[in-house]
Amino acid sequence: MDTSGTQSTETEFSTKGTYVTGEEYTRDTNYIETRITRGGEDGYPVEAGRYRLVVSRACPWAHRSTIVRRLLGLEDAISIGVTGPTHDVRSWTFDLDEGGVDPVLGIERLQDAYFKRTPNYPRGITVPAIVDVPSGAVVTNNFPQITLDFSTEWTEFHREGAPDLYPEALREEMTPVMKRIFTEVNNGVYRCGFAGSQEAYNAAYERLFVALDWLEERLAGQRYLMGGSITEADVRLFTTLVRFDAVYHGHFKCNRNKLTEMPVLWAYARDLFQTPGFGDTVNFAQIKDHYYIVHEDLNPTQIVPLGPDTSGWSTAHGRESLGGSPFGSGTAPTRPVDA
Template sequence: MADRGEYKRDQNYLTTRITADGRDGYPVEPGRYRLVIARACPWANRAAIVRRLMGLEDALSMGIAGPLHDERSWSFHLDPDGKDPVLGIERLQEAFFKRRPDYPRGITVPALVDIPSGAVVTNDFRQITLDLEQEWQALHRDGAPDLYPEKLRDEIDEVAELVFRDINNGVYKCGFATSQEAYDTAYDRLWERLDWLEERLQGRRYLVGDSLTEADVRLWPTLVRFDAVYHGHFKCNRQKLSEMPALWAYARDLFQTPGFGDTIDFDQIKTHYYGVHRNINPSGIVPKGPYPGDWLSPHGREDLGGRPFGDGTPPGPPPEGERVPPLT
């Protein structure tokens, strides 16, 4: 925290990369690594989406931490015996300590773990999705979309950085501010950027170009959590997402696109935010609403044209063990 009560995210991560040429000592190999996520976490949600869209399920297994954790780590409390069935650990912290016994920072998801050694390779969430898209191409499914086309990269990077600063991280700056001044500043920047997106998305189906890109993957996990947690829990309450016509339709469009909504478990999302952040919600009571079924209502975005997967095709259904509960 800064002196003025502003939330400061620690962005120092393990930046080792898994690459096609193995230049950091970790070459892309099918079955060697495990992607650890939590359904609750928006940063991990990005990696789960990209893994689905690229069709990497057979090449890269996925461990799912439960929604509750303490000051030590995310844990696998939903798995049998409370252990990840592949890594054999109770807490993700154990894999970080295998890499660095004195690891001094937060234990974050997503994390890519080297299964033979049991050690985390990287938790650099921004680079993980880009590498799954670019470095893992030899293991992509037929029809995997190009989420980071070279001709659009400058615009994707520019939009994604604004979204990160003011929205992805902006909701946390609202929720974890410890002064009125810091909260007011974060709140104003959040809504200025959401208004900018509302206008941008009125006449175009996707953020950049006419198909899904990395920019959409980075924005959407925040939008899908907005009404359920950020609006109330983080005091981002000028409007609900469902009261912003273009953004709400855009968010539903993606929810109904294979690879997006099929990664979402609203119960785990709410359990995490309301149950873990006791400094904000001391009672730990988890709200029953909002009604999630509205995510399946017609959105009408097809009228704007565009092709979700560009020259590619939709991914198949999630593996049996990775399916989320249906909306009720």
């Protein structure tokens, strides 16, 4: 993807992950593991206004943090910077901002914040990244931990009525569910798209659709992955599902069927899309621009398709009949979206 982070040099970075021609695509999961915690054990304590979350609307891994930040109401505690959907070989850039400069960090490239932390940072310049505003240095790009810490370390700044996205009583059950979603679905579409051989692609394709069939069955009798309310697991699955027909089905050759042809998953995805915090953080145009323009090896013409028709995302889904409540005992976010 856009955020996998492979080995890179001062002037070049990759956004796809690593793979060997003729073999299975392998994602580089070595991230900056520094954490922002209440106790500040890593030197970065939870502090409102100190940190800036840098994302791209195109990126599914960054999209997780955008959703969780909004669901928990952390907008006043953690500011957000949004890069453009495309980038050059060096870095994500702030070309959506006036003058191409992030108004808080004062930089044109996210690379600058990585180099502030580690000169000539040798891995991928990835989003999401949390930047320490006073120093201008990246604190972490460890996307799976970022959202969990939003739920567990930033509780002092959660909005009234914020949902519990990482319930302690469900964590033991959630862990294998989220692991399977990551390995087989979130990363599975990339194994298809960047397979280095027909054999590797065939195996990746089979694994992906076995997992999607498992999810279709799991969600047939319950509204959300862990039961009657939204959790971190749903956030992680949604960011792949919402991109499936727009880019993964064609661009990544994940074409056994479209999401719209899987009745349960399509209804589930629409249910989430119509829930505040999910669909209101989706930008289909930027998603397509990223994949079809940046991945020149897969799409050398860089032509961005006009379809698919996205109006179906707003149609009735019928999932209310399964009971439950999206936010559990909490309430929906009402604040206008800032990203």
